[in-house]
Amino acid sequence: MKRTRWSNQLAFILAAIGSAVGLGNIWKFPYIAGENGGGAFVLVYLVCIAAIGIPIFIAELFIGQHAQCNAVAAFEKLTSKGTPWRVSGWIGVLAAFLILSFYSVVGGWVLSFLTKGIANRFVGQPAEVVRGYMASIIGDAKASIFWHTVFMAIVIGIVIMGIKDGVERWNKVLMPGFFALLVALFVRAAFLPGFPLALTFLFAPDTSRLTAAGILEAVGHSFFTLSVGMGAIITYGSYLGEKQELPRIAFLIGLADTLVAMIAGVVIFSIVFSAGLKPEAGPTLMFQTLPVLFASMAGGYYIAVAFFLLVLFAAVTSAVSLLEVVVAYVDEHWNLNRTKGTLLVGGVIYTLGLLCATSNNLLSHVTVLGYNFFSLFDTVSSNYLLPIGGLLISLFYGWVLGKKAIRSTLGAHADSPFWLHSLLWCARILAPVGVFLVLLNSILPGGILALLGIASER
Numbered sequence: 001m002k003r004t005r006w007s008n009q010l011a012f013i014l015a016a017i018g019s020a021v022g023l024g025n026i027w028k029f030p031y032i033a034g035e036n037g038g039g040a041f042v043l044v045y046l047v048c049i050a051a052i053g054i055p056i057f058i059a060e061l062f063i064g065q066h067a068q069c070n071a072v073a074a075f076e077k078l079t080s081k082g083t084p085w086r087v088s089g090w091i092g093v094l095a096a097f098l099i100l101s102f103y104s105v106v107g108g109w110v111l112s113f114l115t116k117g118i119a120n121r122f123v124g125q126p127a128e129v130v131r132g133y134m135a136s137i138i139g140d141a142k143a144s145i146f147w148h149t150v151f152m153a154i155v156i157g158i159v160i161m162g163i164k165d166g167v168e169r170w171n172k173v174l175m176p177g178f179f180a181l182l183v184a185l186f187v188r189a190a191f192l193p194g195f196p197l198a199l200t201f202l203f204a205p206d207t208s209r210l211t212a213a214g215i216l217e218a219v220g221h222s223f224f225t226l227s228v229g230m231g232a233i234i235t236y237g238s239y240l241g242e243k244q245e246l247p248r249i250a251f252l253i254g255l256a257d258t259l260v261a262m263i264a265g266v267v268i269f270s271i272v273f274s275a276g277l278k279p280e281a282g283p284t285l286m287f288q289t290l291p292v293l294f295a296s297m298a299g300g301y302y303i304a305v306a307f308f309l310l311v312l313f314a315a316v317t318s319a320v321s322l323l324e325v326v327v328a329y330v331d332e333h334w335n336l337n338r339t340k341g342t343l344l345v346g347g348v349i350y351t352l353g354l355l356c357a358t359s360n361n362l363l364s365h366v367t368v369l370g371y372n373f374f375s376l377f378d379t380v381s382s383n384y385l386l387p388i389g390g391l392l393i394s395l396f397y398g399w400v401l402g403k404k405a406i407r408s409t410l411g412a413h414a415d416s417p418f419w420l421h422s423l424l425w426c427a428r429i430l431a432p433v434g435v436f437l438v439l440l441n442s443i444l445p446g447g448i449l450a451l452l453g454i455a456s457e458r
């Protein structure tokens, strides 16, 4: 059976950006930065992107491109059948289930705001009214389930059509469109009174506000936002044919992803500080701020509609990559055809998502370890499964595939000792040890300092 291939390099890069840029950038990053006190958290996040996220992105691309198969089988294909490394593939499959189930609920919120935009429910409305929309959706089980259903149906439909016809065509227009609109909003935000405060909040590190949990969240989010740690990039890389400059691609995608997150953060916090709101509003932050800006902006009606349409698209292209990991596995492992496989996997994820859609209404009294289902799935997958998966992937790449693989990744730059040693060092030591220490630090009461006998003052 012949495997699908991306039509060309641009199509691949856009698809990978489509996977990376999503709700993680525009919804999750601002709200967790707000909850964790801003600057210092952002700094840790940026360091993680550069030193851990991008090297793992390169590792995943390499593994996928060389194995030419799904993310679980890839580890066997590159070593031997039954290798314990395939556990990282399974962790990835589990993470995909959990992430997509809450992601789809947030995608549903976006859909619901899109219809509100179309129905002209923002322009000219008082800020309190606009801000109240979010609470009414979250509190309403029927609405949450309905929009989750629509979002999941769209994602399943696209994955059935196949990654190529489904994703490639739209990506070329809509991803650049999304970026352009974001830049326009940034320019508008620069004229808001809260703009300087937003810059200070996000870019002036105040280490006193950083906790062990915050550092873990920053590490976890650097994985989440780049789509690494669970085989999504292995899967996308496996549809790559001929040689590519993987480090350059990874760097480009890391840069684009970070830019989107930073711009979204500045826009959202400019609104927060202009209106005297609290930065730590939580998961509703984006939905309580941007519509308020649209409500008072020239051309607000069109901007609101375009914005939610483009965010929806960004969310869909990310969700597609999550579902694709599992579908590629089911497809190749159980020999299920694509349609059946997608319906089966999508159906299970949809059902799990019902727990998330109702976790702020019908099931709001149900908590596990102090979390409702929505935050449980998010925390377990982003803060634990992705970092652990990424740790394994980087060890596999750095030590098992080793120097030879890294040389071959670097292609024309393989003779440069600088690049060779940087990548080798990141993959072998920095990424795995860094992730390990952060996990340890967050598990130990009092952090690593307490373990070393140094009193921690947190």
Ligand code: TRP
Binding pocket: 019, 020, 021, 022, 023, 024, 025, 099, 223, 224, 225, 226, 227, 228, 229, 230, 232, 318, 319, 321, 322, 386
């Ligand atoms: N990166 C996407 C975002 O920021 C979410 C996502 C897509 C993802 N595929 C993934 C996260 C794979 C982790 C793993 O919205």
